[in-house]
Amino acid sequence: MSMQMHGHPGANVAARSPYSGFVRKRPDWLDEGVDADLAARLRADLLATRYTVDRLLQLWGDDADAALARGDRVPARRALRGSSDPAARLARLLLLGEAAGAAGDAGVDSADSTVDAALEAALPTLGAAGARALGLIDAEGRASLDLRPSAAIDAAGPVDWLIASDLGETALGGPLPPEHVLGVGGASITLSGLIPTSPVGSVLDLGTGCGIQALHAARHATRVVATDLSARALELAALTLALNGVTSVELRRGDLYAPVAGERFDRIISNPPFVITPRVEGVPVYEYRDGGRVGDALVEEVIRGAAAHLVPGGTAHLLANWEYRDAMAGDGLARVRRWAAEAGLEAWVVERERQTPAQYAATWIRDGGTRIGTPEYERLAEAWLDDFAARGVTAVGFGYVLLRRPAGGAGPTAPTAPRLLRAEVLGSPLGAGSSGIGDHLLACLAAHDRIAALDDAALAALRLTVAPDVTEERHYWPGDEGPTVIRLRQGGGFARTVDADAALAGLVGACDGDLPVGTIASALADLLEVDEGALRAQLLPQVRELVLTGFLLPGD
């Protein structure tokens, strides 16, 4: 089943409001836990007002929604001005960053347009005192954090969530503070799509941030442990979970796997703080993206560490960065594959993008809110390029890592079943249902298990079926009878394309589950008047690849 995310109103966008940290206001919050009564009252208000992605989209329209996603809140603010809809009032306060009781707050007449009266009107169950006690509103009546709806659809159906995170750059009017807790961003949505939706016992969400992946995981798992190094992230995750009535997630604080020492999980999910940052004075360290290691050592640690925290057969689903280093130190994808192999894990690594050191430095310096061309930018870019030069880094790859602890266990004593260690570059856009990649990859793993141990004779005896999302394209020179190009195209998954000759296209076309592959190959050799042995030697490795990548289904 595919999972499809369908909406997050913009990035973290809110008003010009001084950064006022929850942590400073409520230092013991984590130990005490979120105030359940206040959170329940806030939840009641948000549910009663239909503070959902669909409702806000109806209120402000597609154009304003797209502007919000670019960090521009003006069109949404204009669309909601004067609206008496309770969801509009909440969006102005909690998402667009206007002060409670600001001009144009319909439903609050001038006589009671004080901050408290406006808060009572917007949040009747929580009330003004409750909003302050929860740390939601600052002294000026502005939101101290970003609270927005988020929507998703997965195998369990559609869901509307409420996500608490820190105010973004627009709200702060400048660069983010180092302890900033991210809301739901592009990378979060990518990872959500990588998480399988099959039911599972236990899940570890490593680096939970605002808690978005834990919410996804809780839909399919009996038990979720979500960790983070940042106390503030855990506070916001606790609020997120409480606002969504989710009680099956346990929050723990600590560095990487330290909070789960000695524990194993069926599934690990992580959008880890993988951003490569120079370790020199004067370069800001953003906790939300930077786990405090040199180069890509954090990714290496997360990958190697998974072996000790997965049950046999358990899988890990990660986003990551990897460095390509000079000729001596090696190719980036090969390094990732080696980390997994040395830990006794199977791996499927997909590189989606590769940047030069200069592009990488620009991406992450700008992400921190520093504009290109400024003296500060140039100082930071020098530091980034020095850091890359020191390790001979020539490029940085971005992508997905799927790991599996072999069913027989990990490590040197594990049985020697054929293990999957695949690394590939796939830069093209994903297929339809692109956010259901996690389920697609698990199906590919199952296909691997089905065929990895088969020799060619056993493979030739399989009766295969073409996957329902596979189509064939044929291109002809004008006037020619035969095609010059035949291409097999996958509609879902990674939307792979495979160039085929007449024999491969004929074989795939004949795979309806009726005849064994070997019988089809023999018939094709006759038809095409070619040597049967040579044709089988060509086709069987191609069939293996098509089964592994989901074009051909092996059945049970």
Ligand SMILES: C[S@@+](CC[C@H](N)C(=O)[O-])C[C@H]1O[C@@H](n2cnc3c(N)ncnc32)[C@H](O)[C@@H]1O
């Ligand atoms: C990129 S954010 C991911 C947030 C969220 N899971 C998502 O998908 O949107 C990485 C998270 O890792 C946390 N983090 C940073 N360094 C860490 C460390 N050494 N150990 C554990 N978590 C860390 C950050 O606080 C942040 O919340």
